[in-house]
Amino acid sequence: MINISTEKEVLPNTEFASLANDEQIEHTVSALRANNIEAIVAENGEEAKQIFFELVPEGAEVFLGASVTLETLGIQEAIDKSGKYEAVRPKMFAMDRATQAREIRKLGAAPAYAAGSVHAVTEAGQVLIASNTGSQLGPYASGAGRVLWVVGAQKLVRDLEEGMRRIQEYCVPLEDVHMQQLYNSHTNLNKILIVNKEIRPGRITMIIVKEELGF
Numbered sequence: 001m002i003n004i005s006t007e008k009e010v011l012p013n014t015e016f017a018s019l020a021n022d023e024q025i026e027h028t029v030s031a032l033r034a035n036n037i038e039a040i041v042a043e044n045g046e047e048a049k050q051i052f053f054e055l056v057p058e059g060a061e062v063f064l065g066a067s068v069t070l071e072t073l074g075i076q077e078a079i080d081k082s083g084k085y086e087a088v089r090p091k092m093f094a095m096d097r098a099t100q101a102r103e104i105r106k107l108g109a110a111p112a113y114a115a116g117s118v119h120a121v122t123e124a125g126q127v128l129i130a131s132n133t134g135s136q137l138g139p140y141a142s143g144a145g146r147v148l149w150v151v152g153a154q155k156l157v158r159d160l161e162e163g164m165r166r167i168q169e170y171c172v173p174l175e176d177v178h179m180q181q182l183y184n185s186h187t188n189l190n191k192i193l194i195v196n197k198e199i200r201p202g203r204i205t206m207i208i209v210k211e212e213l214g215f
Helices: 022-034 045-055 068-073 075-081 088-094 101-109 137-143 160-183
Strands: 037-042 061-064 113-116 120-122 127-131 146-152 191-195 204-209
Touching (some): 022 037, 022 204, 045 146, 068 075, 088 101, 101 137, 113 137, 120 160, 137 191, 160 191
Parallel strands (some): 037 204, 061 113, 113 146
């Protein structure tokens, strides 16, 4: 039984920071591909960044979910600030939420590309993404034309139950600290997307990196 609790531990459970071994990565990659999620393994963050930009053409419309992984690799800055891409998030942040709320929702709902990271990937090829607002979950689930996830190998888990534990005991405490540092506010485990399988082959690609990246 999966226990979906919103209570946060004071300290993160560091057992979920350990990198998966090559055998677990290989097994997970096979399971993801069987679920119509293309999986590519990168040896390090620099290689993952290179693969990412090989998959996203210049000039493409790109919506980025909030992601420490993409921040760390410099992908967020390249997408949102280089001028080489049609970045969705800067457009949304520049709009007035009081008077343009519907336009903001529409802008983020169906981008050509949506990219970010995830919080857990099971050995059966299931993907878990937790969110405070849920703004990235709709595009990931169905709205975006293409989805790219960059995922540190410490996020691989045995099953859904362990994936939920990872979110509750590790991701949420770290994200709460991160949000306080950035915005002086807390985060909450309000919404969770579980992707068991993608019905459109080629729509989702996951780059698994053999480094600890993100939460």
